Amino acid sequence: MKPMISPSILSADFAHLAKDVEMLNRSEADWVHIDIMDGVFVPNISFGFPVLKYVAKLSEKPLDVHLMIVQPEKFIQEVKALGAHVMTVHYEACPHLHRVVQQIREAGMQPAVTINPATPVAMLQDIIRDVYMVLIMSVNPGFGGQKFIEHSVEKVRELRALIERTGSKALIEVDGGVNVETGARLVAAGADILVAGNAVFAAEDPEGMIRRLKEL
Numbered sequence: 001m002k003p004m005i006s007p008s009i010l011s012a013d014f015a016h017l018a019k020d021v022e023m024l025n026r027s028e029a030d031w032v033h034i035d036i037m038d039g040v041f042v043p044n045i046s047f048g049f050p051v052l053k054y055v056a057k058l059s060e061k062p063l064d065v066h067l068m069i070v071q072p073e074k075f076i077q078e079v080k081a082l083g084a085h086v087m088t089v090h091y092e093a094c095p096h097l098h099r100v101v102q103q104i105r106e107a108g109m110q111p112a113v114t115i116n117p118a119t120p121v122a123m124l125q126d127i128i129r130d131v132y133m134v135l136i137m138s139v140n141p142g143f144g145g146q147k148f149i150e151h152s153v154e155k156v157r158e159l160r161a162l163i164e165r166t167g168s169k170a171l172i173e174v175d176g177g178v179n180v181e182t183g184a185r186l187v188a189a190g191a192d193i194l195v196a197g198n199a200v201f202a203a204e205d206p207e208g209m210i211r212r213l214k215e216l
């Protein structure tokens with residue numbers, strides 16, 4: 001099965017964001033990955049809703065919104081207003097994850113949960129049937145262009161096994177350090193969607209790179 005590709009605009013040229021979003025519109029990308037940070041849950045800040053409003057207006061692709069913030073439930077209506085397809089929250093940021101997942105669904109979006117590199121896949125056992133997607137972080141969240149953490153391939157295999165065992169229909173997405181080489185191994189392990197920031201936007205031919213990743 002060919003993977004879906006969700007390029008991360010964290011690595012785009014923020015001074016010419018429209019140009020990069022238009023490139024994604026022309027490309028074979030399936031979604032656009034949007035990383036929202038708060039400087040608290042992660043040691044960095046990216047962009048907020050006033051900027052994303054314009055990205056949403058320009059994008060012809062579904063938005064895949066990844067919130068790296070504490071109390072993400074406070075922003076469900078803002079994410080909804082962007083017209084997001086998927087809203088992903090961190091397991092580590094939600095003591096009442098089940099409630100947050102229901103709230104995202106009630107708002108009319110697809111709920112997804114993500115785990116940091118140090119969080120075991122087993123922690124998802126009691127939420128796996130309720131989510132549309134699980135995102136495996138293959139770097140510590142907060143920055144683009146980091147080195148892929150090898151153990152993530154094993155986590156994708158474990159997650160695939162958990163999904164099969166529980167009869168869940170959850171999709172598997174992976175985020176961080178994804179390129180042609182790591183991407184091929186992730187797809188072989190069972191990944192459905194690859195997020196790619198640096199691999200796409202630092203490439204000489206970003207559209208060509210998206211095409212190559214889709215062929216994995």
Ligand code: DX5
Binds near residue numbers: 033140141197
């Ligand atoms: C990291 C973000 C990623 C980031 C990935 O905190 O969640 O989505 O943009 O960038 P690359 O693909 O460059 O590792």
Ligand code: ZN
Binds near residue numbers: 033034035
């Ligand atoms: Zn992300």
